[in-house]
Amino acid sequence: MIAKIGGGKDTAGLIRYLFDTKKAKDHTDPHLVASWDGFAPDPGRANDFDTTKRLLVADLDLHVKQARRLGRAPEKHTWHCSIRAAETDRHLSDEEWADIARRVVAATGIAPDRDPDGCRWVAVRHAPDHIHIAATKVRGDLRTARHWNDYLTADRELAAIEKEYGLHQVVRGDRTAAKRPTRAEQEKARRQGRKTTSREQLRTTVRQLVSIATSPEEFLRLLDSVDGVRVDVQHFPSGDIRSYKVAVEGDTNAASEPVWFSGSHLAPDLSFPKIRERLTGIEPPPATEPGSRRKPNLWHQATAAAERIPHHLDHSDDTVAQAHIAAFAEALDILPLLAPDHLFRQLQQAALAFERASRSRIRDQQDQARALRGAVRALRTTPATGDGSGLAMFLDIAVLVVIAATRWHQARHHDQQVAAAQQTLVHLQAAYEQAAAQPLSALAQRRPPARAVKRHARHLRAVLPDHAEQVLADPAWPALAATLTQAEIAGHDPQQLLQHAARQRSLDDARSPARTLTWRIQRLGTRPAPSEQARAAQAGMAAIGRPGQPAASANLAPSLAHQPGTTAARRRRS
Numbered sequence: 001m002i003a004k005i006g007g008g009k010d011t012a013g014l015i016r017y018l019f020d021t022k023k024a025k026d027h028t029d030p031h032l033v034a035s036w037d038g039f040a041p042d043p044g045r046a047n048d049f050d051t052t053k054r055l056l057v058a059d060l061d062l063h064v065k066q067a068r069r070l071g072r073a074p075e076k077h078t079w080h081c082s083i084r085a086a087e088t089d090r091h092l093s094d095e096e097w098a099d100i101a102r103r104v105v106a107a108t109g110i111a112p113d114r115d116p117d118g119c120r121w122v123a124v125r126h127a128p129d130h131i132h133i134a135a136t137k138v139r140g141d142l143r144t145a146r147h148w149n150d151y152l153t154a155d156r157e158l159a160a161i162e163k164e165y166g167l168h169q170v171v172r173g174d175r176t177a178a179k180r181p182t183r184a185e186q187e188k189a190r191r192q193g194r195k196t197t198s199r200e201q202l203r204t205t206v207r208q209l210v211s212i213a214t215s216p217e218e219f220l221r222l223l224d225s226v227d228g229v230r231v232d233v234q235h236f237p238s239g240d241i242r243s244y245k246v247a248v249e250g251d252t253n254a255a256s257e258p259v260w261f262s263g264s265h266l267a268p269d270l271s272f273p274k275i276r277e278r279l280t281g282i283e284p285p286p287a288t289e290p291g292s293r294r295k296p297n298l299w300h301q302a303t304a305a306a307e308r309i310p311h312h313l314d315h316s317d318d319t320v321a322q323a324h325i326a327a328f329a330e331a332l333d334i335l336p337l338l339a340p341d342h343l344f345r346q347l348q349q350a351a352l353a354f355e356r357a358s359r360s361r362i363r364d365q366q367d368q369a370r371a372l373r374g375a376v377r378a379l380r381t382t383p384a385t386g387d388g389s390g391l392a393m394f395l396d397i398a399v400l401v402v403i404a405a406t407r408w409h410q411a412r413h414h415d416q417q418v419a420a421a422q423q424t425l426v427h428l429q430a431a432y433e434q435a436a437a438q439p440l441s442a443l444a445q446r447r448p449p450a451r452a453v454k455r456h457a458r459h460l461r462a463v464l465p466d467h468a469e470q471v472l473a474d475p476a477w478p479a480l481a482a483t484l485t486q487a488e489i490a491g492h493d494p495q496q497l498l499q500h501a502a503r504q505r506s507l508d509d510a511r512s513p514a515r516t517l518t519w520r521i522q523r524l525g526t527r528p529a530p531s532e533q534a535r536a537a538q539a540g541m542a543a544i545g546r547p548g549q550p551a552a553s554a555n556l557a558p559s560l561a562h563q564p565g566t567t568a569a570r571r572r573r574s
Contacts, residue, residue: 299390329358474514491529
Protein backbone atom coordinates (compact mmCIF):
# COMPACT_ATOMS: atom_id res chain seq x y z
CA MET A 1 0.00 0.00 0.00
CA ILE A 2 1.13 3.51 -0.78
CA ALA A 3 0.06 6.68 1.02
CA LYS A 4 0.14 10.19 -0.41
CA ILE A 5 -0.37 13.07 2.01
CA GLY A 6 -1.13 16.70 1.30
CA GLY A 7 -2.98 19.66 2.74
CA GLY A 8 -4.93 22.78 1.89
CA LYS A 9 -7.31 25.40 3.19
CA ASP A 10 -10.63 24.51 1.54
CA THR A 11 -12.60 21.79 3.31
CA ALA A 12 -15.62 22.20 1.02
CA GLY A 13 -13.48 21.88 -2.10
CA LEU A 14 -11.84 18.70 -0.82
CA ILE A 15 -15.18 17.06 0.04
CA ARG A 16 -16.62 18.16 -3.31
CA TYR A 17 -13.76 16.42 -5.14
CA LEU A 18 -14.05 13.20 -3.13
CA PHE A 19 -17.77 12.81 -3.89
CA ASP A 20 -17.67 14.08 -7.48
CA THR A 21 -18.75 11.61 -10.18
CA LYS A 22 -19.12 13.98 -13.13
CA LYS A 23 -15.64 15.38 -13.76
CA ALA A 24 -13.82 12.43 -12.20
CA LYS A 25 -15.09 9.52 -14.31
CA ASP A 26 -13.19 6.94 -12.24
CA HIS A 27 -15.17 7.88 -9.10
CA THR A 28 -17.89 5.26 -8.65
CA ASP A 29 -20.29 4.97 -5.72
CA PRO A 30 -18.49 7.45 -3.39
CA HIS A 31 -19.44 6.87 0.25
CA LEU A 32 -18.07 7.04 3.78
CA VAL A 33 -16.47 3.93 5.25
CA ALA A 34 -15.41 5.51 8.58
CA SER A 35 -15.39 8.82 10.47
CA TRP A 36 -14.16 10.36 13.70
CA ASP A 37 -17.21 9.27 15.70
CA GLY A 38 -18.94 6.83 13.35
CA PHE A 39 -21.95 9.12 12.91
CA ALA A 40 -20.81 11.67 10.32
CA PRO A 41 -23.39 12.51 7.62
CA ASP A 42 -22.70 10.62 4.39
CA PRO A 43 -23.60 12.55 1.20
CA GLY A 44 -23.09 9.41 -0.84
CA ARG A 45 -25.93 7.64 0.92
CA ALA A 46 -28.29 10.62 1.44
CA ASN A 47 -31.37 11.56 -0.56
CA ASP A 48 -30.40 15.23 -0.49
CA PHE A 49 -26.76 15.21 -1.57
CA ASP A 50 -26.09 18.97 -1.46
CA THR A 51 -27.61 19.53 1.98
CA THR A 52 -25.82 16.52 3.47
CA LYS A 53 -22.53 17.60 1.96
CA ARG A 54 -22.89 21.06 3.57
CA LEU A 55 -23.63 19.41 6.92
CA LEU A 56 -20.53 17.24 6.62
CA VAL A 57 -18.32 20.24 5.79
CA ALA A 58 -19.77 22.20 8.73
CA ASP A 59 -19.10 19.30 11.12
CA LEU A 60 -15.53 18.93 9.92
CA ASP A 61 -14.88 22.69 10.19
CA LEU A 62 -16.45 23.14 13.65
CA HIS A 63 -13.19 23.28 15.63
CA VAL A 64 -11.46 25.24 12.86
CA LYS A 65 -14.05 28.05 13.13
CA GLN A 66 -13.77 28.06 16.92
CA ALA A 67 -9.99 28.31 16.77
CA ARG A 68 -10.18 30.96 14.08
CA ARG A 69 -12.19 33.25 16.39
CA LEU A 70 -9.32 32.94 18.86
CA GLY A 71 -6.73 33.56 16.14
CA ARG A 72 -5.29 30.06 16.58
CA ALA A 73 -6.35 28.22 13.42
CA PRO A 74 -3.64 27.28 10.88
CA GLU A 75 -4.01 28.81 7.42
CA LYS A 76 -3.87 25.39 5.75
CA HIS A 77 -6.21 23.53 8.02
CA THR A 78 -7.10 20.45 5.91
CA TRP A 79 -5.19 17.15 5.90
CA HIS A 80 -5.66 14.81 2.94
CA CYS A 81 -4.29 11.26 2.76
CA SER A 82 -4.96 8.83 -0.08
CA ILE A 83 -4.17 5.13 0.48
CA ARG A 84 -3.97 2.84 -2.52
CA ALA A 85 -3.63 -0.94 -2.61
CA ALA A 86 -1.46 -2.75 -5.16
CA GLU A 87 -3.01 -3.92 -8.42
CA THR A 88 -2.43 -7.53 -7.42
CA ASP A 89 -4.17 -7.17 -4.04
CA ARG A 90 -7.65 -8.50 -3.44
CA HIS A 91 -10.47 -5.97 -3.13
CA LEU A 92 -10.85 -5.04 0.52
CA SER A 93 -14.25 -4.66 2.14
CA ASP A 94 -15.57 -1.38 3.54
CA GLU A 95 -14.99 -2.71 7.06
CA GLU A 96 -11.34 -3.50 6.25
CA TRP A 97 -10.78 -0.06 4.73
CA ALA A 98 -12.40 1.49 7.82
CA ASP A 99 -9.94 -0.35 10.07
CA ILE A 100 -7.02 0.81 7.91
CA ALA A 101 -8.22 4.42 8.04
CA ARG A 102 -8.51 4.37 11.84
CA ARG A 103 -5.02 2.93 12.20
CA VAL A 104 -3.50 5.55 9.88
CA VAL A 105 -5.09 8.60 11.57
CA ALA A 106 -3.98 7.19 14.93
CA ALA A 107 -0.41 6.52 13.77
CA THR A 108 0.01 9.95 12.18
CA GLY A 109 -1.28 11.89 15.19
CA ILE A 110 -4.43 13.17 13.51
CA ALA A 111 -6.67 11.19 15.84
CA PRO A 112 -4.61 9.20 18.38
CA ASP A 113 -6.22 6.18 20.02
CA ARG A 114 -8.32 6.93 23.12
CA ASP A 115 -7.92 10.70 22.63
CA PRO A 116 -11.35 12.35 22.90
CA ASP A 117 -9.94 15.59 21.50
CA GLY A 118 -8.57 14.09 18.28
CA CYS A 119 -9.19 15.84 14.97
CA ARG A 120 -12.36 15.28 12.99
CA TRP A 121 -11.92 13.11 9.91
CA VAL A 122 -13.76 10.98 7.37
CA ALA A 123 -12.64 8.17 5.07
CA VAL A 124 -14.24 8.19 1.60
CA ARG A 125 -14.17 5.24 -0.78
CA HIS A 126 -14.97 6.05 -4.40
CA ALA A 127 -13.04 3.26 -6.14
CA PRO A 128 -12.38 -0.41 -5.37
CA ASP A 129 -8.64 -0.08 -4.76
CA HIS A 130 -8.23 3.04 -2.61
CA ILE A 131 -9.68 5.41 -0.03
CA HIS A 132 -9.17 9.07 0.83
CA ILE A 133 -8.98 10.40 4.38
CA ALA A 134 -10.06 14.04 4.77
CA ALA A 135 -9.44 15.73 8.13
CA THR A 136 -9.25 19.17 9.66
CA LYS A 137 -6.12 19.75 11.74
CA VAL A 138 -7.68 21.53 14.74
CA ARG A 139 -8.29 19.28 17.73
CA GLY A 140 -11.21 19.40 20.13
CA ASP A 141 -9.09 21.36 22.62
CA LEU A 142 -8.47 23.87 19.77
CA ARG A 143 -4.80 23.00 19.50
CA THR A 144 -3.27 22.15 16.11
CA ALA A 145 -2.60 18.45 15.62
CA ARG A 146 0.98 17.22 16.01
CA HIS A 147 1.45 15.23 12.80
CA TRP A 148 5.12 15.74 11.99
CA ASN A 149 6.69 13.08 9.79
CA ASP A 150 3.18 11.86 9.01
CA TYR A 151 4.30 10.26 5.75
CA LEU A 152 6.86 8.08 7.54
CA THR A 153 4.52 7.12 10.37
CA ALA A 154 1.74 6.30 7.89
CA ASP A 155 4.17 4.26 5.79
CA ARG A 156 5.32 2.24 8.80
CA GLU A 157 1.72 1.52 9.76
CA LEU A 158 0.88 0.46 6.20
CA ALA A 159 3.86 -1.92 6.19
CA ALA A 160 2.40 -3.62 9.27
CA ILE A 161 -1.07 -3.67 7.68
CA GLU A 162 0.30 -5.36 4.53
CA LYS A 163 1.70 -8.23 6.59
CA GLU A 164 -1.42 -8.65 8.73
CA TYR A 165 -3.82 -8.55 5.78
CA GLY A 166 -1.64 -10.70 3.51
CA LEU A 167 -1.28 -7.94 0.92
CA HIS A 168 1.57 -7.15 -1.46
CA GLN A 169 4.48 -5.79 0.59
CA VAL A 170 5.76 -2.63 -1.03
CA VAL A 171 9.53 -2.13 -1.31
CA ARG A 172 10.14 0.86 0.94
CA GLY A 173 12.97 3.35 0.76
CA ASP A 174 15.02 5.47 3.10
CA ARG A 175 14.26 8.94 1.67
CA THR A 176 17.47 9.02 -0.36
CA ALA A 177 15.78 8.49 -3.72
CA ALA A 178 15.72 11.24 -6.31
CA LYS A 179 12.40 13.07 -6.53
CA ARG A 180 10.11 11.59 -9.13
CA PRO A 181 8.59 13.77 -11.86
CA THR A 182 5.17 15.09 -10.92
CA ARG A 183 2.11 14.18 -12.95
CA ALA A 184 2.06 17.75 -14.29
CA GLU A 185 5.66 17.37 -15.52
CA GLN A 186 4.81 14.05 -17.18
CA GLU A 187 1.74 15.49 -18.90
CA LYS A 188 3.75 18.48 -20.09
CA ALA A 189 6.44 16.24 -21.59
CA ARG A 190 3.74 14.18 -23.31
CA ARG A 191 2.14 17.28 -24.82
CA GLN A 192 5.52 18.42 -26.12
CA GLY A 193 6.25 15.03 -27.66
CA ARG A 194 9.20 14.26 -25.37
CA LYS A 195 9.86 10.79 -23.95
CA THR A 196 11.31 12.11 -20.69
CA THR A 197 10.52 15.06 -18.46
CA SER A 198 12.87 18.00 -18.07
CA ARG A 199 13.76 16.83 -14.58
CA GLU A 200 14.80 13.36 -15.81
CA GLN A 201 16.69 14.74 -18.82
CA LEU A 202 18.65 17.18 -16.68
CA ARG A 203 19.40 14.58 -14.01
CA THR A 204 20.90 12.23 -16.60
CA THR A 205 22.92 15.03 -18.21
CA VAL A 206 24.33 16.26 -14.90
CA ARG A 207 25.21 12.75 -13.71
CA GLN A 208 27.09 11.98 -16.93
CA LEU A 209 29.03 15.24 -16.74
CA VAL A 210 29.97 14.55 -13.12
CA SER A 211 31.26 11.14 -14.23
CA ILE A 212 33.74 12.65 -16.72
CA ALA A 213 34.71 15.90 -14.94
CA THR A 214 37.96 15.94 -12.99
CA SER A 215 37.22 19.04 -10.90
CA PRO A 216 34.21 21.15 -9.81
CA GLU A 217 35.30 23.91 -12.17
CA GLU A 218 35.50 21.56 -15.14
CA PHE A 219 32.05 20.22 -14.31
CA LEU A 220 30.55 23.72 -14.55
CA ARG A 221 32.42 24.40 -17.80
CA LEU A 222 31.12 21.19 -19.32
CA LEU A 223 27.60 21.92 -18.12
CA ASP A 224 27.68 25.39 -19.63
CA SER A 225 28.70 23.93 -23.02
CA VAL A 226 25.78 21.49 -23.33
CA ASP A 227 23.39 22.41 -26.13
CA GLY A 228 19.80 22.92 -25.03
CA VAL A 229 20.61 23.40 -21.35
CA ARG A 230 20.61 26.74 -19.52
CA VAL A 231 22.85 27.15 -16.47
CA ASP A 232 22.72 29.70 -13.65
CA VAL A 233 25.57 29.65 -11.09
CA GLN A 234 25.08 31.42 -7.74
CA HIS A 235 28.00 32.79 -5.73
CA PHE A 236 28.66 33.76 -2.12
CA PRO A 237 29.63 37.40 -1.41
CA SER A 238 33.23 36.16 -1.28
CA GLY A 239 32.96 35.06 -4.90
CA ASP A 240 33.02 31.31 -4.12
CA ILE A 241 30.46 29.16 -5.87
CA ARG A 242 27.43 28.45 -3.70
CA SER A 243 25.15 26.43 -6.00
CA TYR A 244 23.90 26.01 -9.54
CA LYS A 245 20.58 25.47 -11.25
CA VAL A 246 19.71 24.21 -14.72
CA ALA A 247 16.80 24.39 -17.12
CA VAL A 248 15.93 22.85 -20.47
CA GLU A 249 15.98 25.43 -23.24
CA GLY A 250 12.40 26.27 -24.17
CA ASP A 251 10.83 24.72 -21.05
CA THR A 252 8.95 27.62 -19.47
CA ASN A 253 6.18 28.13 -16.95
CA ALA A 254 2.92 30.08 -17.31
CA ALA A 255 4.84 33.35 -16.92
CA SER A 256 7.18 32.35 -19.81
CA GLU A 257 10.09 32.00 -17.38
CA PRO A 258 12.53 29.06 -17.49
CA VAL A 259 11.66 26.11 -15.24
CA TRP A 260 14.79 25.87 -13.11
CA PHE A 261 15.98 22.86 -11.12
CA SER A 262 18.70 23.15 -8.50
CA GLY A 263 21.15 20.26 -8.27
CA SER A 264 19.68 19.06 -4.97
CA HIS A 265 16.20 18.98 -6.56
CA LEU A 266 17.51 16.68 -9.30
CA ALA A 267 18.99 14.20 -6.81
CA PRO A 268 20.38 14.36 -3.26
CA ASP A 269 23.96 13.74 -4.46
CA LEU A 270 23.87 16.36 -7.25
CA SER A 271 24.00 19.48 -5.11
CA PHE A 272 27.12 21.54 -5.74
CA PRO A 273 28.67 20.84 -2.29
CA LYS A 274 28.24 17.09 -2.91
CA ILE A 275 29.72 17.34 -6.40
CA ARG A 276 32.65 19.42 -5.13
CA GLU A 277 33.34 16.80 -2.46
CA ARG A 278 33.38 14.01 -5.06
CA LEU A 279 35.55 15.85 -7.58
CA THR A 280 38.20 17.25 -5.24
CA GLY A 281 41.55 15.46 -5.24
CA ILE A 282 40.82 12.77 -7.82
CA GLU A 283 43.91 10.63 -8.38
CA PRO A 284 44.83 10.35 -12.09
CA PRO A 285 46.09 6.91 -13.15
CA PRO A 286 49.83 6.58 -13.91
CA ALA A 287 50.83 7.75 -17.37
CA THR A 288 53.04 4.69 -17.95
CA GLU A 289 53.02 1.15 -16.65
CA PRO A 290 55.31 0.41 -13.69
CA GLY A 291 58.72 -0.69 -14.95
CA SER A 292 57.84 0.22 -18.54
CA ARG A 293 57.72 3.27 -20.77
CA ARG A 294 54.65 2.27 -22.69
CA LYS A 295 51.24 3.79 -22.02
CA PRO A 296 48.86 1.60 -20.03
CA ASN A 297 45.59 0.26 -21.36
CA LEU A 298 43.01 2.52 -19.70
CA TRP A 299 40.26 -0.11 -19.92
CA HIS A 300 42.55 -2.51 -18.06
CA GLN A 301 43.22 0.09 -15.37
CA ALA A 302 39.53 0.82 -14.89
CA THR A 303 38.76 -2.90 -14.76
CA ALA A 304 41.48 -3.50 -12.17
CA ALA A 305 40.11 -0.65 -10.03
CA ALA A 306 36.53 -1.96 -10.27
CA GLU A 307 37.70 -5.49 -9.46
CA ARG A 308 38.72 -4.36 -5.97
CA ILE A 309 35.21 -3.11 -5.10
CA PRO A 310 33.81 -6.48 -3.91
CA HIS A 311 36.73 -6.76 -1.48
CA HIS A 312 35.88 -3.33 -0.04
CA LEU A 313 32.23 -4.32 0.28
CA ASP A 314 33.18 -7.48 2.18
CA HIS A 315 35.95 -6.14 4.39
CA SER A 316 35.87 -2.33 4.64
CA ASP A 317 33.92 0.03 6.85
CA ASP A 318 30.41 0.85 5.59
CA THR A 319 31.37 4.43 4.75
CA VAL A 320 34.23 3.18 2.55
CA ALA A 321 31.99 0.60 0.90
CA GLN A 322 29.34 3.22 0.17
CA ALA A 323 31.98 5.47 -1.42
CA HIS A 324 33.03 2.69 -3.81
CA ILE A 325 29.42 1.96 -4.76
CA ALA A 326 28.92 5.67 -5.55
CA ALA A 327 32.14 5.76 -7.59
CA PHE A 328 31.10 2.63 -9.49
CA ALA A 329 27.82 4.36 -10.36
CA GLU A 330 29.89 7.06 -12.06
CA ALA A 331 31.57 4.35 -14.14
CA LEU A 332 28.16 3.12 -15.30
CA ASP A 333 27.16 6.72 -16.10
CA ILE A 334 30.11 7.14 -18.46
CA LEU A 335 29.71 3.84 -20.33
CA PRO A 336 26.81 4.93 -22.60
CA LEU A 337 28.98 7.81 -23.81
CA LEU A 338 31.79 5.44 -24.86
CA ALA A 339 30.04 2.29 -26.05
CA PRO A 340 28.92 1.42 -29.60
CA ASP A 341 25.41 2.46 -30.58
CA HIS A 342 23.94 -1.06 -30.33
CA LEU A 343 24.86 -1.18 -26.62
CA PHE A 344 23.67 2.33 -25.75
CA ARG A 345 20.13 1.46 -24.66
CA GLN A 346 21.05 -1.37 -22.28
CA LEU A 347 23.96 0.56 -20.75
CA GLN A 348 21.82 3.68 -20.34
CA GLN A 349 19.10 1.67 -18.61
CA ALA A 350 21.70 0.02 -16.35
CA ALA A 351 23.08 3.42 -15.33
CA LEU A 352 19.61 4.83 -14.67
CA ALA A 353 18.65 1.81 -12.56
CA PHE A 354 21.87 1.75 -10.51
CA GLU A 355 21.49 5.45 -9.74
CA ARG A 356 18.99 4.42 -7.04
CA ALA A 357 21.32 1.72 -5.72
CA SER A 358 24.21 4.19 -5.39
CA ARG A 359 22.72 6.11 -2.44
CA SER A 360 21.73 5.08 1.07
CA ARG A 361 21.51 6.63 4.53
CA ILE A 362 25.16 5.64 5.06
CA ARG A 363 27.36 8.65 4.43
CA ASP A 364 30.15 7.76 2.04
CA GLN A 365 33.80 8.44 2.76
CA GLN A 366 34.64 9.96 -0.60
CA ASP A 367 38.41 10.12 -0.23
CA GLN A 368 38.54 6.32 -0.16
CA ALA A 369 37.49 6.00 -3.81
CA ARG A 370 39.72 8.61 -5.46
CA ALA A 371 41.76 6.08 -7.43
CA LEU A 372 38.65 4.42 -8.84
CA ARG A 373 37.21 7.78 -9.88
CA GLY A 374 40.49 8.70 -11.56
CA ALA A 375 40.56 5.44 -13.53
CA VAL A 376 36.94 5.97 -14.61
CA ARG A 377 37.58 9.51 -15.84
CA ALA A 378 40.60 8.43 -17.83
CA LEU A 379 38.24 6.41 -20.03
CA ARG A 380 36.62 9.52 -21.47
CA THR A 381 39.43 9.71 -24.05
CA THR A 382 39.19 6.01 -24.89
CA PRO A 383 35.93 5.04 -26.59
CA ALA A 384 35.17 1.32 -26.82
CA THR A 385 36.30 0.91 -30.42
CA GLY A 386 38.48 -1.75 -32.03
CA ASP A 387 37.75 -5.33 -31.04
CA GLY A 388 35.68 -4.23 -28.03
CA SER A 389 37.57 -6.49 -25.62
CA GLY A 390 38.24 -3.61 -23.20
CA LEU A 391 34.54 -2.86 -22.75
CA ALA A 392 33.63 -6.56 -22.50
CA MET A 393 36.35 -7.02 -19.88
CA PHE A 394 35.00 -4.13 -17.83
CA LEU A 395 31.38 -5.31 -18.13
CA ASP A 396 32.36 -8.78 -16.91
CA ILE A 397 33.71 -7.25 -13.71
CA ALA A 398 30.78 -4.82 -13.52
CA VAL A 399 28.34 -7.73 -13.31
CA LEU A 400 30.27 -9.15 -10.33
CA VAL A 401 30.34 -5.72 -8.68
CA VAL A 402 26.56 -5.33 -8.99
CA ILE A 403 26.04 -8.81 -7.50
CA ALA A 404 28.29 -7.87 -4.59
CA ALA A 405 26.48 -4.53 -4.15
CA THR A 406 23.14 -6.34 -4.10
CA ARG A 407 24.32 -8.58 -1.27
CA TRP A 408 25.76 -5.61 0.61
CA HIS A 409 22.45 -3.75 0.45
CA GLN A 410 20.49 -6.91 1.36
CA ALA A 411 22.55 -7.34 4.52
CA ARG A 412 21.60 -3.79 5.55
CA HIS A 413 17.93 -4.10 4.58
CA HIS A 414 18.14 -1.42 1.88
CA ASP A 415 15.09 -2.71 0.03
CA GLN A 416 14.84 -0.12 -2.73
CA GLN A 417 18.55 -0.31 -3.42
CA VAL A 418 18.37 -4.10 -3.69
CA ALA A 419 15.53 -3.87 -6.20
CA ALA A 420 17.44 -1.26 -8.21
CA ALA A 421 20.62 -3.36 -8.24
CA GLN A 422 18.69 -6.41 -9.42
CA GLN A 423 17.18 -4.37 -12.24
CA THR A 424 20.65 -3.08 -13.13
CA LEU A 425 21.92 -6.63 -13.36
CA VAL A 426 19.37 -7.53 -16.05
CA HIS A 427 20.48 -4.67 -18.33
CA LEU A 428 24.18 -5.13 -17.59
CA GLN A 429 24.16 -8.84 -18.35
CA ALA A 430 22.32 -8.20 -21.63
CA ALA A 431 24.92 -5.58 -22.59
CA TYR A 432 27.77 -7.91 -21.63
CA GLU A 433 26.42 -10.78 -23.75
CA GLN A 434 26.35 -8.49 -26.78
CA ALA A 435 29.71 -6.85 -26.07
CA ALA A 436 31.56 -10.12 -25.43
CA ALA A 437 30.36 -12.04 -28.48
CA GLN A 438 32.66 -10.48 -31.10
CA PRO A 439 35.99 -10.37 -29.17
CA LEU A 440 35.49 -13.92 -27.83
CA SER A 441 34.74 -15.18 -31.33
CA ALA A 442 37.85 -13.45 -32.66
CA LEU A 443 40.00 -15.06 -29.95
CA ALA A 444 38.54 -18.52 -30.57
CA GLN A 445 39.38 -18.32 -34.27
CA ARG A 446 43.10 -18.15 -33.48
CA ARG A 447 42.99 -21.91 -32.72
CA PRO A 448 46.22 -22.69 -30.82
CA PRO A 449 47.95 -26.07 -31.47
CA ALA A 450 46.23 -29.09 -29.95
CA ARG A 451 49.22 -29.87 -27.74
CA ALA A 452 49.06 -26.33 -26.30
CA VAL A 453 45.33 -26.71 -25.57
CA LYS A 454 45.96 -30.01 -23.75
CA ARG A 455 48.76 -28.42 -21.75
CA HIS A 456 46.51 -25.51 -20.72
CA ALA A 457 43.81 -28.00 -19.69
CA ARG A 458 46.35 -29.69 -17.37
CA HIS A 459 47.29 -26.29 -15.95
CA LEU A 460 43.63 -25.53 -15.38
CA ARG A 461 42.96 -28.80 -13.55
CA ALA A 462 46.02 -28.25 -11.36
CA VAL A 463 45.14 -24.65 -10.41
CA LEU A 464 41.32 -24.71 -10.36
CA PRO A 465 40.20 -28.29 -9.73
CA ASP A 466 36.72 -27.17 -8.57
CA HIS A 467 35.99 -25.18 -11.73
CA ALA A 468 38.11 -26.99 -14.33
CA GLU A 469 35.46 -29.24 -15.86
CA GLN A 470 32.93 -26.38 -16.02
CA VAL A 471 35.50 -24.19 -17.78
CA LEU A 472 36.51 -26.92 -20.24
CA ALA A 473 32.86 -27.49 -21.19
CA ASP A 474 32.19 -23.77 -21.63
CA PRO A 475 31.82 -22.42 -25.21
CA ALA A 476 34.37 -19.75 -24.21
CA TRP A 477 37.11 -22.33 -23.49
CA PRO A 478 38.68 -21.98 -26.99
CA ALA A 479 38.97 -18.22 -26.41
CA LEU A 480 40.61 -18.82 -23.02
CA ALA A 481 43.04 -21.36 -24.50
CA ALA A 482 43.96 -18.87 -27.25
CA THR A 483 44.53 -16.14 -24.66
CA LEU A 484 46.77 -18.41 -22.58
CA THR A 485 48.78 -19.31 -25.70
CA GLN A 486 49.14 -15.65 -26.66
CA ALA A 487 50.42 -14.82 -23.16
CA GLU A 488 52.77 -17.80 -23.26
CA ILE A 489 54.31 -16.69 -26.56
CA ALA A 490 54.85 -13.26 -24.95
CA GLY A 491 56.98 -14.93 -22.27
CA HIS A 492 54.49 -15.58 -19.45
CA ASP A 493 54.03 -18.83 -17.56
CA PRO A 494 50.38 -19.91 -18.22
CA GLN A 495 50.05 -21.75 -14.93
CA GLN A 496 51.26 -18.76 -12.95
CA LEU A 497 48.84 -16.53 -14.85
CA LEU A 498 45.99 -18.89 -13.97
CA GLN A 499 47.07 -18.89 -10.33
CA HIS A 500 47.21 -15.10 -10.30
CA ALA A 501 43.84 -14.81 -12.03
CA ALA A 502 42.25 -17.25 -9.59
CA ARG A 503 43.57 -15.27 -6.60
CA GLN A 504 42.16 -11.98 -7.86
CA ARG A 505 38.54 -12.90 -7.19
CA SER A 506 36.45 -16.00 -6.54
CA LEU A 507 34.77 -17.40 -9.63
CA ASP A 508 31.69 -18.54 -7.72
CA ASP A 509 29.64 -15.50 -8.83
CA ALA A 510 30.70 -15.68 -12.47
CA ARG A 511 28.05 -16.87 -14.93
CA SER A 512 30.85 -18.09 -17.18
CA PRO A 513 34.17 -18.71 -15.36
CA ALA A 514 35.81 -19.33 -18.75
CA ARG A 515 34.96 -15.85 -20.00
CA THR A 516 35.94 -14.25 -16.69
CA LEU A 517 39.33 -16.01 -16.80
CA THR A 518 39.78 -14.97 -20.43
CA TRP A 519 39.52 -11.29 -19.57
CA ARG A 520 41.74 -11.61 -16.50
CA ILE A 521 44.42 -13.53 -18.40
CA GLN A 522 44.24 -11.07 -21.28
CA ARG A 523 44.77 -8.18 -18.88
CA LEU A 524 47.61 -9.90 -17.03
CA GLY A 525 49.21 -11.01 -20.30
CA THR A 526 49.66 -7.43 -21.51
CA ARG A 527 52.05 -6.70 -18.65
CA PRO A 528 55.79 -7.11 -19.26
CA ALA A 529 56.78 -10.76 -19.03
CA PRO A 530 59.20 -11.62 -16.19
CA SER A 531 62.84 -12.14 -17.10
CA GLU A 532 64.55 -15.56 -16.99
CA GLN A 533 66.11 -14.62 -13.63
CA ALA A 534 62.71 -13.60 -12.22
CA ARG A 535 61.12 -16.85 -13.38
CA ALA A 536 63.94 -18.83 -11.81
CA ALA A 537 63.49 -16.94 -8.54
CA GLN A 538 59.72 -17.56 -8.62
CA ALA A 539 60.32 -21.27 -9.18
CA GLY A 540 62.79 -21.36 -6.29
CA MET A 541 60.34 -19.61 -3.96
CA ALA A 542 57.63 -22.11 -4.95
CA ALA A 543 59.96 -25.02 -4.08
CA ILE A 544 60.95 -23.43 -0.75
CA GLY A 545 57.30 -22.88 0.11
CA ARG A 546 56.61 -26.62 -0.13
CA PRO A 547 59.66 -28.49 1.31
CA GLY A 548 59.99 -32.10 0.19
CA GLN A 549 57.71 -31.55 -2.82
CA PRO A 550 58.57 -30.61 -6.39
CA ALA A 551 57.51 -27.21 -7.67
CA ALA A 552 53.98 -27.08 -9.08
CA SER A 553 55.22 -26.97 -12.68
CA ALA A 554 58.14 -29.40 -12.36
CA ASN A 555 56.36 -32.31 -14.04
CA LEU A 556 54.62 -30.23 -16.69
CA ALA A 557 55.80 -30.08 -20.28
CA PRO A 558 57.90 -26.99 -21.04
CA SER A 559 55.92 -24.11 -22.44
CA LEU A 560 56.06 -22.95 -26.04
CA ALA A 561 58.00 -19.88 -25.03
CA HIS A 562 60.70 -21.99 -23.41
CA GLN A 563 61.22 -24.53 -26.21
CA PRO A 564 64.43 -23.87 -28.12
CA GLY A 565 62.74 -24.17 -31.49
CA THR A 566 60.12 -21.45 -30.90
CA THR A 567 60.21 -17.97 -32.32
CA ALA A 568 60.08 -16.43 -28.85
CA ALA A 569 63.13 -18.36 -27.69
CA ARG A 570 65.07 -17.41 -30.84
CA ARG A 571 64.27 -13.76 -30.24
CA ARG A 572 65.62 -13.94 -26.69
CA ARG A 573 68.83 -15.68 -27.81
CA SER A 574 69.42 -13.07 -30.48
